[in-house]
Amino acid sequence: MKTTKTTIKNLPAEQRRAVTVEAVIELAAEKNPASITTAEIAERMQLTQGALFRHFPTKDALWQSVMEWVTAQLLGRIDKVIATTESPLEALEMMFAAHIDFVAKHPGAPRMMFAELQRPDPTAAKAIAQTMLRHYSDRVGTLLAKGMVEGIIDPDLDVAAASVMFIGMVQGLVMQSMIAGDLAVMIGNAKPLFALYARGITQRNHER
């Protein structure tokens, strides 16, 4: 037993790649993802810069792995909570909460998404980000459609607009937390925000 925590060297390749992705996620929480250098990543994980390229052929390949990690994590969490309820509205709320929780734990994730989508050249990492968001929108759209059938959600609702607003809410909270420089503000405002959203999409006949 000689696992010194500070210097974990000679990790198997797969494990090293995983640690690298974690380091990038960490760094993306602290600064603009576009300006993260390979030297910074290496320093964060107590490794030399050149060693990084033994595990990733190129920097974009590294970003690709990172985006895949984010995709798997976020969609995984979302699908998990959706499956726990039959109510579409409740599912949307849990989906939103799960997303905010994920973003609060990994503030770098939405920033990376945004940064990747901005890239002019069609990189592999960018493509992953695009398909991820498409899948995300599909989840929201499906739940909304389900709710309309059940009569919970307004039948005249513009599903596309409601999807954009759902994603916009997350983005708005992220932006607000960046202005305030405080992540707690995000979790605190999540519940009233969704309440406002629900008020906009739900059917009215039953009330009052």
Place this chain on the structure above:
Amino acid sequence: MKTTKTTIKNLPAEQRRAVTVEAVIELAAEKNPASITTAEIAERMQLTQGALFRHFPTKDALWQSVMEWVTAQLLGRIDKVIATTESPLEALEMMFAAHIDFVAKHPGAPRMMFAELQRPDPTAAKAIAQTMLRHYSDRVGTLLAKGMVEGIIDPDLDVAAASVMFIGMVQGLVMQSMIAGDLAVMIGNAKPLFALYARGITQRNHER
């Protein structure tokens, strides 16, 4: 008379600075603002890279000017349309439309905002972005409060949440247009989006 349109040289300093800001806004529409170099800016305006530093002492000073331009433009347009109506709800809708119109004309603007807010170090440009968004939120909050007094807007509304959602809508549309790679999608979705927003914040007693 030999004013070839491609080479506008020897501009007076003030004019040159204005042209520079325009060039940066243009470039920010095409790629990640954080990775815009002084060489690129100079090339875009048919100037040598060194000449840029005759008009801006440092690169951050340049960004500062750009952020000031965005602030003046956006807040200026917004205040202008707000003044044209007495109805808070109508004012909000016009404000939203003006914002989307501005963003559609200058897609680089919101990207720069996002990029600046992400910077870990407290630069002058970042400070401008923060105060700008604070002023923006104030405008929304004031209109909402006014609407509550007039009985148009739900008295139990969470004003902070509604402000976050307002900004989030813009951000959501920006993101959607980045995924689609098409700016037209933004303008097309603006109206139904605001309708959904209005549905969430307005008083219910008068209807049905």
Place this chain on the structure above:
DNA sequence: AAAGATTGTAATCAATTACTATCTTTTATC
């Protein structure tokens, strides 16, 4: 324990970064 494969180090590469010093050209003012 020998052999081979894997992982990491240190030095280095060309390209690019923001920024500067020096020289030339253009513009404005008399």
Place this chain on the structure above:
DNA sequence: GATAAAAGATAGTAATTGATTACAATCTTT
């Protein structure tokens, strides 16, 4: 039209970028 100031061109700087190299340390397999 002479002269000074303003604006731009040219050609640099040191530092940083992603990526590659030769070599050493470590692990795995036999």
